[in-house]
Amino acid sequence: MPSRPIPGSTGEVLTCLPSPYLPHPATGLLYLPRFLAKCRYVKTHGSLPASYAKNYKRGLDRFLSLHLGIDPAAVEKIVHESADDAEVEARLKQLLPAEVRAAKWNRELVQKGMTTAGREFLREALTAMGCADRADEIKSVPDLIDFDEGRIE
Numbered sequence: 775m776p777s778r779p780i781p782g783s784t785g786e787v788l789t790c791l792p793s794p795y796l797p798h799p800a801t802g803l804l805y806l807p808r809f810l811a812k813c814r815y816v817k818t819h820g821s822l823p824a825s826y827a828k829n830y831k832r833g834l835d836r837f838l839s840l841h842l843g844i845d846p847a848a849v850e851k852i853v854h855e856s857a858d859d860a861e862v863e864a865r866l867k868q869l870l871p872a873e874v875r876a877a878k879w880n881r882e883l884v885q886k887g888m889t890t891a892g893r894e895f896l897r898e899a900l901t902a903m904g905c906a907d908r909a910d911e912i913k914s915v916p917d918l919i920d921f922d923e924g925r926i927e
Contacts (some may be wrong), residue, residue: 783904789847793925794834810853813850834883842868886914887913896918
């Protein structure tokens, strides 16, 4: 039987966040729904658990923002100031560039962790989770997120 993460090995796990592979309905951008969900979580709860806070508006949040040419804090501000999801979407439409280059971003996202250094990062992370045996199966950073949050068994 394949290994599962050691409970607590990555800190608190939020299963309420969507998969990084979920596309944003209006743009097709993978990961954007997850970044928005993290912003909503902070709006509701004041902060993210430490295991998520360390990469909030950094990590993949930042890579997506850099791709779009926007500040991740601007996305957070939209979510925090908007009354509902419709307002978030309307304000995002104003913030995002006309051409979001979804295919380019989506390809880059699904390949995060596939470089030599990235594979080493994944091996180290999986080893810390007690799952070194899964290194051939967990091929990218989005896979690692889904694995940690229980979407990959």
